[in-house]
Amino acid sequence: MADQTFIAPPTVVSRQVGGEMVLVDLNSEQYFSLNQTGSVIWTALAAGQSITNAGANLVATFDVPAETAAADVDALVQELVAAGLLHPAD
Amino acid sequence: MSRSEIAEHAGYLGDEVKLAAYEAALKEYVRPDTVVVDLGAGTGILGLLAARAGARRVYSVDRGSIIATTEAIARANGLADRMVFVQENSSRLTLPEPADVIVCDQIGGLAYDAGVLDYYHDARRRLLAADGVFVPGSFRLLAGAVDADHWRQTVGLWANRPAGFDMAPMFEQAVNTEYRTEVPADHFLGTPEVWASIGADHGDPVQGEAELVIERPGSLNAITGMFVAAMSPSVELTNCPLLPNQFKRWQNLYPLPRPVAVSPGDRVRVSFDVRPRTYLATWTVEVRAGSEPAPVRSRGSTILGKFMTGSDLAYTSGTIVPRMSDGLAADRFVLSLVDGERPLASIIDATWAEFPDVFRSRDATKERVGSLLWRHARPEQPWSISPTA
Numbered sequence: 001m002a003d004q005t006f007i008a009p010p011t012v013v014s015r016q017v018g019g020e021m022v023l024v025d026l027n028s029e030q031y032f033s034l035n036q037t038g039s040v041i042w043t044a045l046a047a048g049q050s051i052t053n054a055g056a057n058l059v060a061t062f063d064v065p066a067e068t069a070a071a072d073v074d075a076l077v078q079e080l081v082a083a084g085l086l087h088p089a090d
Numbered sequence: 091m092s093r094s095e096i097a098e099h100a101g102y103l104g105d106e107v108k109l110a111a112y113e114a115a116l117k118e119y120v121r122p123d124t125v126v127v128d129l130g131a132g133t134g135i136l137g138l139l140a141a142r143a144g145a146r147r148v149y150s151v152d153r154g155s156i157i158a159t160t161e162a163i164a165r166a167n168g169l170a171d172r173m174v175f176v177q178e179n180s181s182r183l184t185l186p187e188p189a190d191v192i193v194c195d196q197i198g199g200l201a202y203d204a205g206v207l208d209y210y211h212d213a214r215r216r217l218l219a220a221d222g223v224f225v226p227g228s229f230r231l232l233a234g235a236v237d238a239d240h241w242r243q244t245v246g247l248w249a250n251r252p253a254g255f256d257m258a259p260m261f262e263q264a265v266n267t268e269y270r271t272e273v274p275a276d277h278f279l280g281t282p283e284v285w286a287s288i289g290a291d292h293g294d295p296v297q298g299e300a301e302l303v304i305e306r307p308g309s310l311n312a313i314t315g316m317f318v319a320a321m322s323p324s325v326e327l328t329n330c331p332l333l334p335n336q337f338k339r340w341q342n343l344y345p346l347p348r349p350v351a352v353s354p355g356d357r358v359r360v361s362f363d364v365r366p367r368t369y370l371a372t373w374t375v376e377v378r379a380g381s382e383p384a385p386v387r388s389r390g391s392t393i394l395g396k397f398m399t400g401s402d403l404a405y406t407s408g409t410i411v412p413r414m415s416d417g418l419a420a421d422r423f424v425l426s427l428v429d430g431e432r433p434l435a436s437i438i439d440a441t442w443a444e445f446p447d448v449f450r451s452r453d454a455t456k457e458r459v460g461s462l463l464w465r466h467a468r469p470e471q472p473w474s475i476s477p478t479a
Contacts (some may be wrong), residue, residue: 010363022394024393029406
């Protein structure tokens with residue numbers, strides 16, 4: 001699980017708006033917004049980094065304990081996958 | 091009509107290549123018993139061409155008030171007896187007979203972006219005879235690698251600290267915008283390629299890709315989107331400046347975030363995803379250039395080029411709870427007075443009496459009430475003369 005990587009479907013586009021990351025699913029035309037923490041996690045995962053690396057990015061950016069970061073990443077990954085914004089890579 | 095609308099219609103009538111293509115295609119299809127529908131008729135020019143080609147009946151359809159002028163033009167040309175003029179949205183149009191030919195001019199710069207695909211997708215089911223045809227009937231969608239001056243004026247500008255300020259947020263929107271511009275033939279860096287071929291009634295998303303080969307050195311800063319329209323089996327029309335039968339039409343421009351120096355033999359992979367129903371375009375570009383140590387990848391989408399605030403986002407999510415405001419209460423009051431009997435002037439007076447703090451003057455009330463009711467509460471029949479409100 002910790003080494004799992006993900007792919008953002010080609011029908012999902014993203015852009016930074018203010019401090020938030022806005023994701024749009026072109027098929028449903030639904031908008032999603034991520035706060036700064038979510039934005040760091042999304043950027044790492046969408047670039048093909050593993051869950052572990054995404055957590056390490058959080059620790060480096062926000063100076064949070066590693067366990068907290070790992071829990072944040074896991075929770076967001078579940079939501080992103082459920083919303084179809086990320087797919088597990090093979 | 092605004093000056094820009096007059097100029098737009100003048101532009102349509104001033105394009106001899108385009109008119110000749112439409113006329114030649116209509117002549118191929120029109121027989122003495124043919125029924126033609128002209129969607130988004132404007133001045134009615136395409137319907138006039140069909141009538142002149144001998145159509146039994148032409149329905150000229152436009153949602154705008156230009157329709158009265160359309161009819162007057164037909165009458166001035168002695169063709170009105172075979173033409174019917176309908177002020178309606180094509181999606182709400184019903185006809186007493188199926189159409190043999192449906193024609194329209196809303197072909198934009200890349201076919202998807204002006205309405206034709208969406209209109210025809212709907213018209214196929216409801217308006218067209220089983221063996222009927224569309225003019226144009228299909229499109230080949232092209233992509234070209236270009237060095238566009240327009241990029242420097244609209245995208246590059248924001249990266250160059252205009253007036254000494256960091257304009258990065260504007261740059262983000264600028265690179266996610268589809269532009270309309272005319273790129274001269276000598277600004278193309280290679281031969282354009284087809285990335286999709288579609289019927290003119292293709293209302294679904296259009297996705298495709300193409301590989302462009304750079305043929306001359308230059309600074310690649312954008313991809314152009316263009317089309318070749320098959321007007322009939324023997325007539326084509328294009329907005330690509332490198333092909334024959336080009337009419338006066340811009341090309342769509344899809345910017346890269348930064349220029350890439352390219353040389354002959356370099357390759358550019360382009361993929362598009364365009365949505366005819368919502369007019370959204372997304373483009374992905376990968377440049378493999380000798381000048382770069384690694385492939386240069388970028389992606390843009392018009393859905394990200396919109397100005398957005400936090401509350402705009404909340405509205406799109408559907409979770410926001412709208413609250414009643416004075417203006418909304420006034421609008422609700424206006425709608426409650428529409429009973430099919432009460433004249434407009436009386437609705438205005440009652441609204442002005444009820445909401446003097448919202449509107450400040452009767453004239454302002456009249457303007458608000460008029461614009462609210464104009465779209466949905468117009469009479470079914472053409473206007474008759476009556477005292478002004």
